[in-house]
Amino acid sequence: MNTTNWLFWLKCVAVFLIQILLINNLHVQLLPAPNIYIVIILMFPVYINRVFAIIAAFILGFIQDIFTQSLGYHAFSACTLMYVRQYWLIFLLGRTIEEDKYYNLNQNSPAWILSYFIPMIVLYQVLWFFMNNGMNIQELGIKIFNSFIVILLSLFLCFSSFVLFFMERKTR
Amino acid sequence: MPHADIAHYSLFYTVKVTNFATATMRNLLLLIIRFKVTLIWLGLSVLSVVISVQYNRKNNETFHNYTSVTSSYLENTRAKFMKRYYTRQENEALRAENLRLRQELMNKNYHIRRLSFPKPPDTLSLNSDWTLIPARVVNQTIHKQYNFISINAGSQDGVAKGDGVISAQGIVGIVIAVSKNYCVAASILNKNTKVRAKTSVEGSVGILEWKGDKINTAKLNYVPTHVLIQPNDIVVTSSYANIFPDGILIGRLKDVQKSGTNFFDINVELSTNFSRLTDVYITHHRTRGELEDIEKRIIPHE
Numbered sequence: 283m284n285t286t287n288w289l290f291w292l293k294c295v296a297v298f299l300i301q302i303l304l305i306n307n308l309h310v311q312l313l314p315a316p317n318i319y320i321v322i323i324l325m326f327p328v329y330i331n332r333v334f335a336i337i338a339a340f341i342l343g344f345i346q347d348i349f350t351q352s353l354g355y356h357a358f359s360a361c362t363l364m365y366v367r368q369y370w371l372i373f374l375l376g377r378t379i380e381e382d383k384y385y386n387l388n389q390n391s392p393a394w395i396l397s398y399f400i401p402m403i404v405l406y407q408v409l410w411f412f413m414n415n416g417m418n419i420q421e422l423g424i425k426i427f428n429s430f431i432v433i434l435l436s437l438f439l440c441f442s443s444f445v446l447f448f449m450e451r452k453t454r
Numbered sequence: 455m456p457h458a459d460i461a462h463y464s465l466f467y468t469v470k471v472t473n474f475a476t477a478t479m480r481n482l483l484l485l486i487i488r489f490k491v492t493l494i495w496l497g498l499s500v501l502s503v504v505i506s507v508q509y510n511r512k513n514n515e516t517f518h519n520y521t522s523v524t525s526s527y528l529e530n531t532r533a534k535f536m537k538r539y540y541t542r543q544e545n546e547a548l549r550a551e552n553l554r555l556r557q558e559l560m561n562k563n564y565h566i567r568r569l570s571f572p573k574p575p576d577t578l579s580l581n582s583d584w585t586l587i588p589a590r591v592v593n594q595t596i597h598k599q600y601n602f603i604s605i606n607a608g609s610q611d612g613v614a615k616g617d618g619v620i621s622a623q624g625i626v627g628i629v630i631a632v633s634k635n636y637c638v639a640a641s642i643l644n645k646n647t648k649v650r651a652k653t654s655v656e657g658s659v660g661i662l663e664w665k666g667d668k669i670n671t672a673k674l675n676y677v678p679t680h681v682l683i684q685p686n687d688i689v690v691t692s693s694y695a696n697i698f699p700d701g702i703l704i705g706r707l708k709d710v711q712k713s714g715t716n717f718f719d720i721n722v723e724l725s726t727n728f729s730r731l732t733d734v735y736i737t738h739h740r741t742r743g744e745l746e747d748i749e750k751r752i753i754p755h756e
Binding site for chain 2: 332333336337340343344352353354355357358361362364365413416418
């Protein structure tokens with residue numbers, strides 16, 4: 283329980299397959315696809331070297347880019363999210379976790395996870411929004427409304443996939 | 455030990471580093487090791503931004519909107535100054551000639567008659583949706599894979615994004631960015647430009663694309679193999695999507711081959727000489743924007 287096992291990586295692969303095979307193909311009218319694979323970046327083991335973690339996030343985002351025909355958008359957002367995650371975790375936990383080799387994010391309560399997820403997913407979608415639209419301000423109101431809905435959908439999907447896949451009870 | 459191995463040196467002689475070069479290198483190495491995460495993040499973000507500008511058509515156009523329009527303004531200013539410099543010499547020559555002619559005139563006692571021609575009616579804008587806007591090429595490239603042409607007509611003259619650009623010899627490109635006084639067009643010699651073209655005999659519509667190899671050759675794709683076509687057929691534009699009017703010359707079919715697919719493999723010899731392009735016309739359709747809006751509503755994401 284103190285280290286991630288092979289089942290964790292299998293779950294990650296399953297979530298990513300759900301993203302690229304199912305969710306990217308749900309063409310809801312005028313809405314960009316919500317991102318469920320952010321949960322992999324957010325639940326990525328803390329003890330892994332951050333350089334490798336950022337490179338892994340970049341590769342994940344790049345694959346997602348290939349499947350959504352938008353090269354560079356998700357890659358940028360994903361690696362930035364992985365970079366920022368560390369500081370947000372330190373802020374939430376009030377201590378450095380780099381030295382805590384056996385800290386496992388899966389043990390946390392759903393309420394804590396929700397407070398951890400919300401700003402991160404908002405940040406991801408805002409970064410993606412700016413990469414997608416740039417300085418183009420035509421139909422800005424509709425775009426902001428759409429991205430608000432996408433944020434809610436992504437949050438719902440990520441949280442439910444955490445509850446379904448990643449959550450572990452503490453054993454006492 | 456000027457060329458000592460840094461790791462070895464720092465392991466065994468940590469206290470006193472007298473060589474300045476070695477100390478600087480060691481500090482640099484320590485700096486890189488300390489900020490390795492931030493450096494990797496910065497590198498990957500810059501890489502992804504570069505990828506997104508390079509491979510996404512929308513971002514590429516935005517980038518060119520900000521860079522090319524400013525650079526074409528500078529080019530035009532430079533051309534103005536150079537013109538002023540050259541006109542001085544030209545004025546001298548003209549003045550000399552004028553003097554000679556006046557002297558001749560005085561000698562022959564010749565009467566000068568001022569002629570005023572009536573303006574011819576603008577036949578294109580009278581009864582049709584198409585407007586033709588005359589303009590000049592300010593700046594252009596032909597040696598790149600993605601070539602652009604800067605033109606000195608802008609939104610003030612009635613140019614809109616998506617208008618076609620033609621010359622006397624044939625088609626030139628499509629306008630992708632417009633400012634007040636200038637516009638930038640993606641040339642036919644740009645791998646992103648796609649133009650609906652048709653053969654003049656059968657009238658079957660295909661898509662003209664440039665593969666980035668030869669400057670006077672483009673490919674005509676998606677012409678099905680059951681259509682009757684021959685080499686040396688003329689290729690003209692189609693008015694689909696209202697970018698170009700019907701029947702503007704593109705070139706002629708050079709070699710036609712049947713590949714294994716349902717479509718022909720056709721090379722088109724372009725009629726426009728891009729290396730000496732000066733005067734162009736921009737073809738503007740009155741209701742094209744409306745058509746684009748309604749198509750956008752059906753196809754939300756490209």
